[in-house]
Amino acid sequence: MKFMKLTDNHTHTYYSTDSQAPVRAQIEAAIAAGLSGITFTDHLDPEFPLDDSMFMFDIDAYFKELLPLKEEYKEQIQVLIGAEIGMRPNQKELLPKLAASHPFDVVIGSIHVVDGYDPYYPEYWRDYGTKKGLERFFEVTRECVRMYDFFDTLGHIDYIFRYMPKEGPQMHPIDFIPLIDDILTELIRKGKALEVNTAGWKYGMPYPHPCPEILKRYCALGGKRLTLGSDGHKPEHLAYDFSRIPAYLKNCGFTAYSRYVGRKEEEITIL
16 A cells, blocks of 8 residues: 545546536646545436436547546646446446547446436425335446446446435435445455545545445444545535545544545555
């Protein structure tokens, strides 16, 4: 293990449908934040239910823009090129091919669609209700983690709690520990990482993703691999609350996190 400054390994630009941030602006924000590295992980979520073209982009154009910037900024910050691929059980052939189509440094596997619904929207909760909506999210996550090997780290495992209806029962990730244990155990068995995503704090939640109970459980089960990202869609969100991360990780039993370069893990000590 070696010590390095923190790197932001989950960021977005205008290649993602939900961001308008120029690539250069994100790099400059990362430098200003004192980061040693930034990984771009724009959204690839094929056949998105609202619009097939949402959350997809021209990957060749992506590399064509990013590779010269990687060279231009190499004396100031390490620029890495990844992707966040939305996982669904019905894309067994498509998603691995997408992940292997270009020389990404890291692939984040995330769940953004459940049974044809985006849980961001109220229709999901109207049709499932709070308890079943949350339970179904973790069931689909478990199915995808068991099914797929193309990803390096599982993104924002409990982010769905941001969108839980304010009316009705208020639940916590610990209410779903048996399902979550299955997910964590599978990640550990496959040698995959679990992402620590500070967007939870950005959205006003009392914890990042995952909550401390999940992170401590991951540690207790033998999990060692963590990736770190802000999920920043704007320059001002780069490295969001990263100053809180070392203490948070140590409180949950971790002294290091991982990043990926050329799909190979590098372990970085938190001091």
